[in-house]
Amino acid sequence: MFANARWLLRKRIMDQIRDVRIVECKESVYVKPYRLEFTQNGRKRAWDLCKTHDSVACVVYNSSREKLLLVSQFRPAIYMNRILEKTFPIDTTKYPGSLGLTLELCAGITDKDKSLEQTMQEELEEEIGYKVPLDRISKITSYRSGVGTQGACQTLYYADVKDEDKVSTGGGNESEGEMIQVIELSTDEARNVIFDESVMRTPSMLFGLQWWFAHKFDKR
Amino acid sequence: MFANARWLLRKRIMDQIRDVRIVECKESVYVKPYRLEFTQNGRKRAWDLCKTHDSVACVVYNSSREKLLLVSQFRPAIYMNRILEKTFPIDTTKYPGSLGLTLELCAGITDKDKSLEQTMQEELEEEIGYKVPLDRISKITSYRSGVGTQGACQTLYYADVKDEDKVSTGGGNESEGEMIQVIELSTDEARNVIFDESVMRTPSMLFGLQWWFAHKFDKR
Numbered sequence: 372m373f374a375n376a377r378w379l380l381r382k383r384i385m386d387q388i389r390d391v392r393i394v395e396c397k398e399s400v401y402v403k404p405y406r407l408e409f410t411q412n413g414r415k416r417a418w419d420l421c422k423t424h425d426s427v428a429c430v431v432y433n434s435s436r437e438k439l440l441l442v443s444q445f446r447p448a449i450y451m452n453r454i455l456e457k458t459f460p461i462d463t464t465k466y467p468g469s470l471g472l473t474l475e476l477c478a479g480i481t482d483k484d485k486s487l488e489q490t491m492q493e494e495l496e497e498e499i500g501y502k503v504p505l506d507r508i509s510k511i512t513s514y515r516s517g518v519g520t521q522g523a524c525q526t527l528y529y530a531d532v533k534d535e536d537k538v539s540t541g542g543g544n545e546s547e548g549e550m551i552q553v554i555e556l557s558t559d560e561a562r563n564v565i566f567d568e569s570v571m572r573t574p575s576m577l578f579g580l581q582w583w584f585a586h587k588f589d590k591r
Numbered sequence: 592m593f594a595n596a597r598w599l600l601r602k603r604i605m606d607q608i609r610d611v612r613i614v615e616c617k618e619s620v621y622v623k624p625y626r627l628e629f630t631q632n633g634r635k636r637a638w639d640l641c642k643t644h645d646s647v648a649c650v651v652y653n654s655s656r657e658k659l660l661l662v663s664q665f666r667p668a669i670y671m672n673r674i675l676e677k678t679f680p681i682d683t684t685k686y687p688g689s690l691g692l693t694l695e696l697c698a699g700i701t702d703k704d705k706s707l708e709q710t711m712q713e714e715l716e717e718e719i720g721y722k723v724p725l726d727r728i729s730k731i732t733s734y735r736s737g738v739g740t741q742g743a744c745q746t747l748y749y750a751d752v753k754d755e756d757k758v759s760t761g762g763g764n765e766s767e768g769e770m771i772q773v774i775e776l777s778t779d780e781a782r783n784v785i786f787d788e789s790v791m792r793t794p795s796m797l798f799g800l801q802w803w804f805a806h807k808f809d810k811r
Contacts, residue, residue, distance in 0.1 A: 387630075387632050387633070388629055390629060390630045391627065391628070391629040392627070393628075394626045394627075394628050394637070396624045396639055399624050399626070400639075401639040404616045404622040405616050406613065406615065408610070408612050409608055409610060409611040409612075409667065410607075410608070410610045411607070411688070412770060416768055418668075419619040419620075419621040420622070421622050421641065421668075421740070425672075446739075446742060447742075448638075448737065451627060452643075452741075452744065468631070473735065473738055512785065513788050514792045514796075515666075515791050515792065515793060516737070516793065517741070518666045518668060518695065519643075519666075519668060520668055521672075521737070522666060522667075522668030522669035522671065523672060524672065548634070548636055550631060566731075566732045568734075571734075571738075573735060573738055574734050574736055574745070574793070574795040574797075574798050576734075577732070578801055581801040581802055581805060582801055585801060585804065585805055
């Protein structure tokens with residue numbers, strides 16, 4: 372029935388997802404809708420928006436092992452989008468949690484009192500377990516995701532890491548409930564995953580990989 | 592103070608944005624928050640989500656003119672994200688509407704009773720004014736945007752068009768309030784805009800252009 376990201380699952384320990392239900396959402400800290408009114412070229416318009424956070428993300432290449440380092444996690448938003456019959460609680464034997472597993476760049480939101488580079492450095496250690504000096508975290512560019520309702524800015528970095536930079540297994544901030552798994556891809560696997568729709572990828576990850584092949588790998 | 596996307600503005604007729612204010616947003620048709628509860632690996636979690644629409648987007652190359660065809664429009668979400676002092680009504684002499692102008696792929700949401708390809712075909716005619724046969728609209732891949740709260744699927748296409756396919760000036764569906772301007776880029780301009788942060792670009796557009804250079808242009 373579903374493309375089950377078999378390729379990703381071979382690399383991953385599965386998350387067990389159970390008891391999925393919808394509850395009332397009155398005052399969300401994360402989803403804060405508001406309406407903007409404005410006049411555009413003499414015409415009155417209104418647009419509903421959502422407050423959101425800017426973020427950082429990083430293309431990580433381990434040159435000791437010749438692997439690209441990505442992260443995988445269960446994303447409720449993607450899981451829900453893939454469920455056709457939304458009757459609750461969800462039948463998780465029919466719709467397993469693997470439907471919501473992503474393959475993403477190491478990333479994080481920038482709500483802290485730190486520079487973007489420092490935030491990226493912290494996320495690299497927290498999520499993938501590499502302690503990378505700031506002078507090896509270089510900016511690629513920034514862009515706007517979610518032009519419809521959010522418009523947040525994501526700044527994209529590149530880091531070339533080595534085995535000796537590894538200080539922990541990563542996995543995310545457990546106190547924040549993060550359950551993140553590091554996924555190492557060979558360059559062949561990375562090239563193929565750009566077009567593998569059975570794996571839930573983000574456009575920033577696809578851009579990051581495509582950039583890496585054009586500007587790093589294929590130039591060697 | 593701001594990078595004002597001078598490069599984009601040279602190509603664009605400016606939108607006049609006035610009377611920007613926030614009003615109450617009780618029952619939005621566009622932003623519908625809900626809360627999901629679930630158990631992940633034995634741990635109870637909750638996540639706030641937003642209902643959203645899947646979409647289609649297209650990398651368009653006009654081979655008669657050797658130009659990439661993109662669209663530009665005023666995006667309230669990006670405008671608001673770039674305003675530092677949120678006092679209303681916004682001082683639009685200090686924060687001109689140009690702050691919210693994007694450079695995007697021709698795209699549209701797929702809430703209609705049509706195939707993805709047909710929807711893409713309609714958007715190509717509506718937004719950029721080209722009537723493209725279905726057999727010249729080929730799929731690149733699909734991916735998930737907004738992994739945090741939305742998780743929608745965007746399917747990305749490629750279309751090689753010619754001057755004789757042009758049937759109108761495009762500009763979007765006026766009855767839906769769309770005010771879209773077609774932007775033609777030379778291949779040099781397109782290569783540069785990938786890294787030009789003064790222009791508000793989306794990650795899917797950056798992936799699309801980077802894909803086009805890797806798989807079409809540089810292979811010729």
